[in-house]
Amino acid sequence: MKEHELIAELSRILGSSSGGGAPVSGLGVGIGDDCALITQPPGCDLLVTTDSQREGVHFRWEWIDPFSVGRRLVAVNVSDIVSKGGRPAFSVVAAGLPPGDPPGRIAEVYRGIAEESRYYGVVVAGGDISRDPGGMSLVMTLLGWIPPGTFVGRGGLAPGDCLYLVGRPGRARSGLLSLEKDQDETLFSEARAAFRTPRALLREGPLLASFPGVVSMTDTSDGLGRSLWELARASRVTIKVEEIPVSKEVRKWAEALGENPGELVWTGGEDYDLLVGVSFREEEAFLKWARTDLLEGSPEGLFLIGQVGERGDPEIIFGSGTGGKEWGAGFEHTG
């Protein structure tokens, strides 16, 4: 298939070509020109993030179907936008195709991108196709909108503030290890679903950001430990860890895998939970609000992780007083 034919097919799948389909609010020009034209909603700041999914780095074809890879690409990008309190809006996708890629595989990836984009309210406004001899690579750049002054950064923690996690940590790592170790599907179906098709906290992110006591936030793409470290580093504070939340399921999976359950939660990554810093003055109000308005009827959990100690060199300190700077362990792309 010629490149322009493939682009036409992918564009049909996405249904957002400037030539056809229903007009999309804010999209002046979509797929089919040199670049896209987007109208920014009045009174909004622009958020931009980019994140990739690469064969051999983020997934292996023995573990995952192409449709889920497409879904995964969207969710990991959406997570970065909602973790600041923003609303995802438009994306572009750069796809690298290995020579001899089975016909139809990239189309199936795009069906996944289209479905997940619809779910999160994202419109794919363009992209790029090139060869990639290293395997399939997908890079999404996602734009989002946020009311001025409401961005919640990684900095902002002060002594006494509390750290809470919203989500279900340790699932994706359990799923990944169960695939690596070729474990039984039935025991790990939920963990594998969390790994293959993570959900981004679309509703919870902006709600948390709008709560006055929330002073700092990040998503846990690289693991709970790494995310805590990033908040400590950006805020220039020490953090005392009180508890690592290990659910019954994670305990069960860890036992079957022969792994330490705390380790799955601490270093795992790819859960896309939200780690939230709450001002100590607002903690009581936050808990009351979070348990009802934020999470009533939701499968996501709310866990106290620790407390901010002092200002100064960032450090993660465990309840027992052990630990130290090396406890920023998490997934590394370099080295």
Ligand SMILES: Nc1ncnc2c1ncn2[C@@H]1O[C@H](COP(=O)(O)OP(=O)(O)OP(=O)(O)O)[C@@H](O)[C@H]1O
């Ligand atoms: N190659 C690069 N060039 C410029 N800036 C980069 C580059 N890689 C990362 N950054 C920036 O560094 C910061 C941290 O990046 P990182 O990829 O760790 O973000 P993250 O949200 O923690 O991770 P994830 O990719 O898992 O979402 C971000 O501001 C990002 O834009």
Ligand SMILES: Cc1ncc(C[n+]2csc(CCOP(=O)(O)O)c2C)c(N)n1
């Ligand atoms: C084949 C394979 N090996 C290892 C992993 C684990 N992994 C890859 S990237 C990443 C961090 C988040 O990604 P990023 O930093 O790019 O956002 C993690 C935990 C995987 N998913 N697939």
Ligand SMILES: [Mg+2]
């Ligand atoms: Mg992030």
